[in-house]
Amino acid sequence: MTKTLQELIDASIFLSTEYQAVLAELSQGADWDVDFSAPSFTLQTTPPVTLTPYLLGTESASRGSFVWSWQELGHFNPRVVSAAVQAKQAGERHEVSELTTDELPLEDGLARRLTLAAKAVTGLYAHYPARAGGNITAWLLLDGPEFELPRLTEQRMMQVIGESLTTDTAVDHNLAVASYAKLRGAHVEWDTDATCVVTVHDGAQRFWFDDHQITGVEPAEPSVGEDELRELEHQAQTHREALLEDRRAAVAQAEQLGEQQRVESAERKRREREEAAAAASSASEREEPLPSELSREEIEAPEPEQPEGDVAVPASEVRDPDRPFDQEPTSGPAEPGRVETTVLPGHSGDAATAGPQASPHPNTTAMSRIPDPEFAAAQPGLQDEDTVRDTREPVAAEPAEPAAEQPVLRDVSEDTVAREQAERETVVARETVAGPGAAEDDISAPAVVDGQEVETNEQAEKKGKKKRGFLSRFFDL
Structure with a gap:
């Protein structure tokens, strides 16, 4: 049978309010401790009260989502996550997608609505939002002998319904009243969709509805006797026991699924390690292996290349462009030009x-x-030639070793010698x-010094x- 999330909320809202009132009396605002391995939820009251926690899921403000605990069964005690598995199974039967989607984006009041819907299919009606730090809230369902409710009375019924209607959580009040009466063993008699009489063991009340909203309540005559009320209470107990059996089956399934998830997780991690190792091995093969020893040439940094023509030379080798005689001597014949004149040794009298x-x-x-x-x-x-001999030599060449001159005998007069000398x-x-x-009068020719x-x-x-x-x-x- 197909249901909606809101229909499940309407079916549990009144009984949830009654259980929450009992939890408020137990806790009295005291601190608490939770141990999922035990599992236990302890209220630090005097004396302390220990209850059984069932983790439905976690709400993360930073992540912006609600995650059902059945997504990670391998991390928790199977009993702790059994209620979440039970809610998922009910969601599959009733086609409620909110109960079968592992992670839901956060909306205002979403976690509380999911918790109220889970109560209708698990039979656990007390819940506690436990702050886990880091903007994370763990939504727990709690169970224990302390939640044993007394028989429903007319006064108690009106208090619970009145308290529930202070919020806008319930939408279909007709469904909420009928479900609450069934779960608590009361009798409901519908005259029309607009009115019904709810009978408990100490009296009855008539409810008036307009468009599925309670518009009025007034005392009424009981519709049934005590025997019928006991039978209805027995039926309610049978329903609770059936939900308990479903939860026990959910524990076994959670244990099986948890083991399967652990195996899959281990296999996934093994594959990831193998892929990482293969990738690292492939990368190392592509890299050039380092030699065991490096030569001096490989260790020393290479000298930077100099641009062509930009070569440093010692200052002693730099040629001065203002000095025209710094060329190396040539082996070829001397060409006409400027050379140094060397006097050849001759007779001492010359x-x-x-x-x-x-x-x-x-x-x-x-x-x-x-x-x-x-x-x-x-x-x-x-x-x-017997007086002067010009020798053409390169500038940097060593002076040639003078050759012995042969005396030349000439007949000259003193006047001729004197004139030539002058x-x-x-x-x-x-x-x-x-x-x-x-020319004698040419002063334009440069002097050489x-x-x-x-x-x-x-x-x-x-x-x-x-x-x-x-x-x-x-x-x-």
Whole structure:
């Protein structure tokens, strides 16, 4: 038979209120302890009261859901979760999805509504919301001999119904009144859907309904006698015993399902470990194994590559662009250009015609332009090989070992020797300043001092500017 969650709530609401009143008298607001392994729920009263707890499920505010305990049967004592299993079985019979869904999103009052519905199918009508910390509340059903109820009286019945109607939990009051009378062994006689008479052993009350809501209550004449009331009380006891048998069967099923869940959980964990180990092994195989020993070349960090053309050299090897004579000597024939003039050793009586001794400035190194052979042959006095010999050498080359000269015998007069000597001195003096081959009045040719061309003051004045120093030339000032 199909039922709804609200119908189960309406069927248990009045009897639940009566049991909760008994629990309030037992607890008196005292602290409590719960032990699911025992299982036991102890109220720290004087004397302490120990009841049997049944865990329906947990409400998690942080998770935002209610989880039935039958989802994790392997973690609890089978007796503790037997009521939850019983509620699930009833939900399957009556097609109540809220009782068969393992986790439900939280709604206002959902956990209490689920607990009230579970009471109708388990026969356990006392509940306790136990705060477990961390915004988690464990909803428990409680049982024990302390919940043995006395026979229902007219006054007690009116107190319980009046207390229940202070909330809006009950929707169908007709169903709530009929269910309460049946569970408590009272007699109900319906005249119409709008009115009924409820008879207990000490009197009767007439209830008036409008659209399944109680609109009035008044005393009435009993409809049945004491014998019929005893029979109804016996039927109520039989119903409670049937629910108890269902709960005992639920304990056995919870134990079986719990063992099955433990096996499945162990198998799942084993597969996860194997998969993790296989993944780790596969990852290690893909990685290149580390060598047992590393060579010095492998340990040392490689030197960073330098861009092409950006190579550091010692300062001693840096060539000064202002020095034109720092090239390495060449093995090929010397080309016409600027070279150093070396005086060959001759007879002690010969006078030097070139070099520092022949220069009017003895502290400077005399440099000269070496013209081509035809031009050199045309110069006066330069054909006399017994007096002067020009040697073309690379700058950095060692001076050649002088060869022994053969004396040349010539007949010359004193006037000729003196005239040639004077001409040579004039040529040497002029070459020292302007270089060989320069005209006597040519002051534009640069002078050469210590291998550097320098500009004379006369040349600077002729060009209309002063001679610039090194910084002026470097920065183009």
